[in-house]
Amino acid sequence: MTSQATVAQPQIKSRLGAILRSTSGNFLEQFDFFLFGFYATAISKAFFPPGNDTNALLLTFTTFWLGALMRPVGAIFLGAYIDRIGRRKGLIVTLGIMAIGTVVITICPTYASIGIAAPIIVLIGRLLQGFSAGVELGGVSVYLFEISTPGNRGFYTSFQSASQQVAIFVAALLGYFLSEIMPADQVTAWGWRIPFFVGCIIVPFIFVLRRTLEETPAFLAMKHHPSPKEIFASAALNWKIIMLGMFMTAMTTVTFYFVTVYTPTFGKNVLKLSTADSLLVTLAVAVTNFIWNPVGGALSDRIGRKPVLITISVLALLTAYPALLWLTAAPTFGKMLAVEMLFSFYFGMYSGAMLGALVEIVPTHVRTTCFSLAFALAAALFGTFTPLASTWLIKETGDNASPGFWLMFAAASGLMATLAIYRGGKSIATRETAPAQA
Template sequence: MKTTTATTRTKGSKLGAILRVTSGNFLEQFDFFLFGFYATYISQTFFPATSEFASLMMTFAVFGSGFLMRPLGAIVLGAYIDKVGRRKGLIVTLSIMAAGTVLIALVPGYAAIGVAAPILVLLGRLLQGFSAGAEMGGVSVYLAEISTPGHTGFYTSWQSASQQVAIVVAAALGYTINATMQAAEIADWGWRIPFFIGCVIIPFIFIIRRSLEETAAFTARSHRPTTREVFRSMRDNWRTVLAGGLLASMTTTTFYLITVYTPTFGRTVLNLSTTDSLVVTLLVGISNFIWLPIGGALSDRIGRRPLLLAISLLCIFTAYPAMHWLAEAA
């Protein structure tokens, strides 16, 4: 009886830790995705141009700037997390992301403050990208370190699964806004509502993450690597770092293609309504949320390498044909 109770308590503790650490990851990705979801409206507000296409391209260029900051954030903040601990480091990444989110949500449009508007939005994106670079890796490491033997893939998969929850919530909010507001209202100020909601829940996420306990694996370490030692390790293991970076690039490219770019592709190429595009995105998020833990558990059984190779090849050989078929059928 005591053993059963202890096991139940341990499972509850693990579940609580997963929810606490991924709640911050949810917020990070929720704010990150909103920029892509509302790219059309953001372009009209902050990046006016002679053509709608040019305005949209400038918006996506700023969106892409966040990705340019990710490697820098991963290296700088990742080294910081290795030095001070997972808990403290993840609180810092959340703080930086919160600053970027608040900035984007509150910046007046180009019509009000001129060129300062796109500059401030760019700054917000750079902060978000810098933070996200370490957030996802930090959360993954935390989940790996609290995982039970033989279940590392399953535990770590909840880092990506929490991103799918962010997509579902963001898409659901977008659907509600489009169903209840006029197009002119959304273009004027309605697109900011999800960003404001993100700002409102920031204090609650901070409270949740502050209650996070440090992992036993990190506490047991007798040595905390310096930033120089981290860079030296990366240099000595550059092949592994390069392979991991390429795998991450594949994952990131395909992931944002089917989530963030989907609403824009649906509207501009497939001639779908904004509401229909968001419904597609919502369903994609639900599907991903179901498959990710399954994939993580499968990797625990058959290994990481065969699964990663199979999925990468599947993405390479099906992405273009699928998009081409949709465009031709529109």
């Protein structure tokens, strides 16, 4: 299989072009996800019953999380579809579903206009986005892995996550300019929809890019493309790898959603910093996330995935709560920037190594399904739960630094999973297949 894929590699005319086209859908997904988190307060006022701002915010983050619960469903069904018919066609389908969800949220009337139908419509939009996102990240990661050059798989695959940071940067920049040219009450009333409309406008351009995507040589070289029944059976058989992959990925998803989606709300509502300060920090996070992801991927290509994953997990486990305690004791823009830069480093380095590791440990013939399911479960149960968990922890404990415990839990999950995956110096994939090879 490997030799066949290697021979077929020249079929990819431009790897840079393939990276840009394949990751374009990631841009749209993360663009909308970030906007939902940043404008959570405005969305809560627009679509949920008035009277209790904290409860409305919790309902907003709950809706955000419920949409993520559709990710594992999308990973199973759309993942099987991609493993069956190809990476290119599957990524076009996921883009279409994602676009519909974005449009639904953008044009939904307010609670004041249509009552309880408003949050229901928004939830439907989030469910569609979650269903699509369940395989979008996995599909792109597998695509990048399969077009990579020998010895650079971690570096190539890291651009799945790096591309999302461009969306964070653009969304934060739009939000910053919006806050500068519009009064806060107008932004809360209707101005928050403007960036969502921008997302709708760019959909046709992303669709054109995806249409020109080439199929990967590795998929074309496969002698047998499994049926959905075979894919589901194989995924069930490899449940141990999927679960370990989920816990390994938890560190990535929790840290990412904290430093991007939750940071603006944390800065404004908890630290009482200005909207502009929160957005500037998020802009800086997007830039450093983009830098650290390929650095982490390239480093893991040179020294191995295991050392990078263990080192970053341990550092996060030891410093997450103390860093937030230092920040919340006397919040300033500079301290928030410093803490977020630290967490950005953890996220980028770990993510860059983790993506390549996860593709490597899942079975080749069901690569998209198993990768997507592991990632989707981590996002649903840990990552997208982060804004809700952080808000709830602060409310229940009265400790503004308490989200640090959630970050520590994620770091511990990543550490334990990594140790289990690479036990004895070999990855779980090697251990599981060794008897068959012998």
